[in-house]
Amino acid sequence: MCFDPPAPEVDTSYTDWQKEQNDAARAEEEARQAEINSGLSQVEAIFEGGTYTPLNPTDATTPVQPVTYGGMQPYLDQREQAQMDFYMPQLDQQFQDTTRDLTFALNDAGLLTSSVAGDRQADLTEGYALEEGKILADIASDIAGQTTMMNQQRSSIENSLRASGDQTAAIDQSLASMDSFAQDAPTLDPLAPLFTSILQGIGAGYQGYQTGSTVRSTRPQPLTTSYGRNVG
Numbered sequence: 071m072c073f074d075p076p077a078p079e080v081d082t083s084y085t086d087w088q089k090e091q092n093d094a095a096r097a098e099e100e101a102r103q104a105e106i107n108s109g110l111s112q113v114e115a116i117f118e119g120g121t122y123t124p125l126n127p128t129d130a131t132t133p134v135q136p137v138t139y140g141g142m143q144p145y146l147d148q149r150e151q152a153q154m155d156f157y158m159p160q161l162d163q164q165f166q167d168t169t170r171d172l173t174f175a176l177n178d179a180g181l182l183t184s185s186v187a188g189d190r191q192a193d194l195t196e197g198y199a200l201e202e203g204k205i206l207a208d209i210a211s212d213i214a215g216q217t218t219m220m221n222q223q224r225s226s227i228e229n230s231l232r233a234s235g236d237q238t239a240a241i242d243q244s245l246a247s248m249d250s251f252a253q254d255a256p257t258l259d260p261l262a263p264l265f266t267s268i269l270q271g272i273g274a275g276y277q278g279y280q281t282g283s284t285v286r287s288t289r290p291q292p293l294t295t296s297y298g299r300n301v302g
Contacts, residue, residue: 105237123136161201171269
């Protein structure tokens with residue numbers, strides 16, 4: 071009877087080791103990507119606002135206490151409101167004061183019921199609308215600039231997170247950025263006098279009005295306010 075010799079034992083130690091290395095690298099990369107995605111979600115919640123439930127660092131299957139962030143919008147709203155509260159009352163007060171002074175000046179010049187009075191009040195109303203538009207445009211520009219800076223900071227943090235895989239550092243940087251932006255108050259400068267030209271030339275307007283009433287063939291030179299309306 072003939073027996074076949076036993077098959078030689080194949081040494082698979084290298085391939086086994088290689089497989090273990092590949093499996094470990096794959097698991098490590100999967101864990102890294104999971105941490106990056108977790109970090110990106112939390113960075114988004116910090117900047118955009120919302121509730122994020124991080125994973126338990128000791129047990130990835132067990133969530134920990136949810137964390138709620140306000141996001142950057144409340145800060146931007148507060149910054150916008152601070153500027154509105156600073157500038158609009160000043161604009162309103164200047165309008166009221168100029169309206170009062172205009173009434174006194176027109177009355178002293180005997181023009182309170184004349185067309186000059188109507189023209190000057192229309193100029194004042196037009197001037198108010200123009201100045202209000204300038205203020206609102208400046209505030210909108212400031213908020214747009216702040217929004218751009220915050221988005222740039224967020225993008226930089228996210229890029230660093232993708233490169234490092236360190237979500238803890240990304241979260242700390244995000245929170246620090248939000249604190250920094252919250253402490254960056256807008257520059258608030260008092261408004262300069264805006265409507266002084268409305269009060270100019272009231273006496274000349276009175277003289278022109280009188281001349282136009284008594285000498286029909288002669289018209290006085292018109293007065294021009296800073297907002298382009300001719301009076302007299």
